[in-house]
Amino acid sequence: MVEKTKACVLISGNGTNLGSLIKNSRNYNFPIKIELVISNNENARGIKLAKKYSIPYKFISSSSIKSFERNTLFEIKKRKIKFLCLAGFMKVLSKNFINSFGYKIINIHPSLLPKYKGLNTHKRVLKNNEKYSGCTVHYVTSRLDSGKIISQKKIKIKKNETEKSLEKRILTQEHKLYSKSIISLFK
Ligand code: GRF
Numbered sequence: 001m002v003e004k005t006k007a008c009v010l011i012s013g014n015g016t017n018l019g020s021l022i023k024n025s026r027n028y029n030f031p032i033k034i035e036l037v038i039s040n041n042e043n044a045r046g047i048k049l050a051k052k053y054s055i056p057y058k059f060i061s062s063s064s065i066k067s068f069e070r071n072t073l074f075e076i077k078k079r080k081i082k083f084l085c086l087a088g089f090m091k092v093l094s095k096n097f098i099n100s101f102g103y104k105i106i107n108i109h110p111s112l113l114p115k116y117k118g119l120n121t122h123k124r125v126l127k128n129n130e131k132y133s134g135c136t137v138h139y140v141t142s143r144l145d146s147g148k149i150i151s152q153k154k155i156k157i158k159k160n161e162t163e164k165s166l167e168k169r170i171l172t173q174e175h176k177l178y179s180k181s182i183i184s185l186f187k
Contacts, residue, residue, distance in 0.1 A: 004033035005186070008081045010072075010089040011039045015046020017087035017108055020175035021182075022053050030179070031186035035079050038072055040091060062091050069097040076101065086140060087178070095142040104185065105140040108178050110170045112152055113138060117145035122166045125157070132156055133166060135174045137181040151181045 007025075009018050018037065025034050037050040040062035050057035058075055062068040068091070076084070086107040098105060111121040113136040125133045134154040139147035153173045157166065 005031060005083045006035045006079060006081045007032040007083040007085060008036040008038060008076050008079070009034055009085045009087050011037060011044055011046040011087050012041045012090040013044050013046065013088045015044060015049050015088065016171060017174055017178055018046045019049050021085060021087065021178060022049060022055065024179040030183070032083055032085075032182060035081060036075060038075065040068060040089070046088070065091060065094070069094060073097065073100055084140075085178070085182070092144050093140060093142065098140065098142060106150065106181070106185075107138055107140050107145070107147070108174050109136050109138065109145050110167070110174065112136060112154060113145055113149060122163045122170070126161060126163060126166065130157060133170060135170050135177055137177055150185065151177060153177045 009021060011018050022034055024030050025032055034055055037046065037055055037057040039047050039057065039059050042059045047057055047059070060068050060071045082103045084101065084103070084105040086105065089107070093105070111125065112132065112134045116124055122133070132154050134152055136152045137150045138145070139150065141147040153176070155169060155173060
């Protein structure tokens with residue numbers, strides 16, 4: 001059995017990326033073990049997944065980002081977490097938090113970064129008549145969606161593509177790309 005790195009996933013919403021990470025991380029050779037899920041949204045659907053798979057989870061309010069970061073650092077240090085994955089986590093982490101953690105923090109974003117940082121990516125991509133879109137896994141810095149790119153998956157936009165259809169097609173790719181990227185980081 002490979003010695004797995006203890007990881008925590010930060011979420012705010014549906015948690016479909018969390019779901020695919022949980023499933024893949026149960027694989028014998030997967031390099032990380034998800035030991036904790038933290039949500040800044042008490043009603044995030046992703047919390048149900050943590051419950052379903054018996055993964056410890058915490059709701060930590062982010063109404064003050066300072067106290068969110070302080071409480072999160074406390075929880076992850078307590079559990080000796082050495083890898084953080086952001087999966088649909090809707091807050092920007094501070095430099096101070098990133099430095100205090102001291103290990104890798106990665107995120108997945110539904111566009112071909114550096115294009116379309118931030119929210120409503122699919123809407124903006126379609127409005128600009130882009131031929132391609134996709135998803136990106138990147139390191140997290142204190143600047144939104146701006147850290148070094150780890151990997152990307154590009155897909156061709158179809159005729160009659162809608163925001164919904166694009167979101168669905170890209171999300172399917174995200175689920176594959178996130179795990180593949182984690183494997184590549186531990187090689
Ligand atoms: C994904 O598109 C992710 O890239 C973005 O937010 C969405 C979250 O989806 N950051 P989910 O919560 O993993 O289902």
